[in-house]
Amino acid sequence: MAPYTAAAGAFIQQQNLVEQVADYLTQAIIQQHFLPGERLSEVQLSRDLGVSRAPVREAARLLESRGLLISKPRRGFFVRALNAVELEDVFDLRLCLERHAIQRLAECYTPEAQRALKQQVDVLCEAAAGNDGTRRIEEDLQFHRLMLHHAGNGRLLRAFDDLTHELRLCITLITKTHEAPETIATSHFKLLDALDSGSTAACREAIDYHIGVARHFVVKGVGETGDSVDEDVLPR
Secondary structure: OHHHHHHHHHHHHHHHHHHHHHHHHHHHHHOOOOOOOOEEOHHHHHHHHOOOHHHHHHHHHHHHHOOOEEEEOOOEEEEOOOOHHHHHHHHHHHHHHHHHHHHHHHHOOOHHHHHHHHHHHHHHHHHHOOOOHHHHHHHHHHHHHHHHHHHOOHHHHHHHHHHHHHHHHHHHHHHHHOOOOHHHHHOHHHHHHHHHHOOHHHHHHHHHHHHHHHHHHHHHHHHHHOOOOOHHHOOO
8 A cells, every 4th residue: 555655645746746837837828928829848848947848748738728728749839829719709608607697696696795796806906006917817807706606606617717717818918908907907896886786687788898898808909919820720
């Protein structure tokens, strides 16, 4: 049993290392240290991070499954660049999830949920006033995650969590092209107002507008920066 225990310990350490490398790569991609379409060098990353190539490769595979990287046979991993069609797909799914969630939440809106969401908007506004773009993205996603959490459907929340990896790329594009990025944070107050009204119709209208504006700036960002990829780079 002892050899198996030792192997299990090594496996756990290896898994933790893979997650750490994946977190590093995720932040580097969001902050655009690695640009859309750029090839990642396993050798260089292993040197920079002081790890072997194995956890770098496994982390890249993990990010591929999350939609942040793509792989090409005999060429390695590349930063995924979402084109306009893919972005529309992401926002279409997001709208389906959040529209259903906010309407469910309106029907069971508790003081606890109200306090949690109001507090999160305050945190988001504080983050928006600073220069930490990564924190701003995470606090934005946390507000929407809280909304789904309080809607009371665990599977809905898990579906949203799966989508958040691609949404991070989308929100990055929004902050790059929005004329006044700080208003992204304050726009969440309109969602709170709709929830306070108790009207499912008002909630649906508010979330449709909120996500519609986000979709506009993301697609605009793709058009202005040319962040699209050739067909042979797109995942099959």
